[in-house]
Amino acid sequence: MLNRYWPTALALLAAVVLGWYLLYTELLMREMRRDALVHSSIYVEILQGLSDPRPGAADQTLLTLIDEVQDLGIPIIVTDADGVPAFSTNLPFQADPNNPADQGRIYEYMQELERLNPPMEEPGIGTVYVGDPPLIRRLRWIPWLQVGALACLLAAAAIMVRHNQRVERERIWATMARESAHQMATPLSSLTGWVEILRLPPEEREEMASLPAVTAEMESDLERLEKVSRRFEWIGRPVRWEAVDVRAVLRTLERYVRVRMPQLAQNVELIVEVEEGLPAVRGNPVLLEWAVENLVKNALDALAGAGGTIRVTASLQSERRVALEIADTGPGVSPAVRTSLFEPGVTTKKGGWGVGLSLSRRIVEDVHRGRLSLVPTEKGATFLVELPTVEDSA
Numbered sequence: 001m002l003n004r005y006w007p008t009a010l011a012l013l014a015a016v017v018l019g020w021y022l023l024y025t026e027l028l029m030r031e032m033r034r035d036a037l038v039h040s041s042i043y044v045e046i047l048q049g050l051s052d053p054r055p056g057a058a059d060q061t062l063l064t065l066i067d068e069v070q071d072l073g074i075p076i077i078v079t080d081a082d083g084v085p086a087f088s089t090n091l092p093f094q095a096d097p098n099n100p101a102d103q104g105r106i107y108e109y110m111q112e113l114e115r116l117n118p119p120m121e122e123p124g125i126g127t128v129y130v131g132d133p134p135l136i137r138r139l140r141w142i143p144w145l146q147v148g149a150l151a152c153l154l155a156a157a158a159i160m161v162r163h164n165q166r167v168e169r170e171r172i173w174a175t176m177a178r179e180s181a182h183q184m185a186t187p188l189s190s191l192t193g194w195v196e197i198l199r200l201p202p203e204e205r206e207e208m209a210s211l212p213a214v215t216a217e218m219e220s221d222l223e224r225l226e227k228v229s230r231r232f233e234w235i236g237r238p239v240r241w242e243a244v245d246v247r248a249v250l251r252t253l254e255r256y257v258r259v260r261m262p263q264l265a266q267n268v269e270l271i272v273e274v275e276e277g278l279p280a281v282r283g284n285p286v287l288l289e290w291a292v293e294n295l296v297k298n299a300l301d302a303l304a305g306a307g308g309t310i311r312v313t314a315s316l317q318s319e320r321r322v323a324l325e326i327a328d329t330g331p332g333v334s335p336a337v338r339t340s341l342f343e344p345g346v347t348t349k350k351g352g353w354g355v356g357l358s359l360s361r362r363i364v365e366d367v368h369r370g371r372l373s374l375v376p377t378e379k380g381a382t383f384l385v386e387l388p389t390v391e392d393s394a
Contacts, residue, residue, distance in 0.1 A: 014153050075091055075092070077091075078129075244288055266307065272312045280389065282390045288368065290363060291360040298357060298381075325385075326383045332380055
């Protein structure tokens, strides 16, 4: 239950961190504007004091400037000619320069200010130690805030990616389990029917099918179950490479589909055309047949109830690539799912699981280093499988 809310919680955390950073930056900008106004005011006070001929105007201007400097929050310590603190303002602690008990603490802070900024020797006044204004101290936190915000966002992104990967794996496992059940359902149901026929009295059984015919069909279903088990055995394991005869793969698939076409889809014509002298491709015949079978079954589902034609062609696309085309005359693929058609869970069929096409692409591209794509057509759907030949894969 908690895993479900992780992405939302991390997204909110990232939004809070980013919002806080923006607010902090806005506050710094406001303080910079305020300091700019104070500096302008100091400049105006100096000009007014210099131009005021009244007696005592200079002293009044000096007092005003001291107040405005104090408003800036800059720590200042002024010592006399003997180095004894005579004046201080904006210290981070309460201290009286005239109190001997506080002078030790003031001396320590003077050394700290000296490390920050070189002291200024003013003849007739003494030495002036100046610290950094509050704005500078706050600006020093900006890089750390940026690093912290970036670290939080990266951590949130990493956790969300791991969460999505875990969800994706769980979805793939669920769809693979459904696909395995779907793959085994046909031969198992066929075996169940043959067993029921064998249980009939010999007279009734002979009317339906001869014993050798029943045995041959049961052997065919058992071979199919063995093939299905070998298919799933290769998932997640290193593939055993070999030279694959595309013609043999397509003819085996054709025999399997033709026997079951009356149950899968009626009024459908299957045409398989293989170019003569087609070179072998490097891959796994069991997995390659599985990938093409999924594409043919997808075409059968598209033509179910309406009928039509499925054309499977194999030809030499170039000197080092073999092209397989699986085209049907069905309604085609909706534009809404064209870009995500090969993603797990995406399906246009009612009650579909969305695993067949994604599995075919994984087999073609990850295992056989080929390419599976949907070819734009005006009518129906055409899938193109491009496979490198043995010479190209060497």
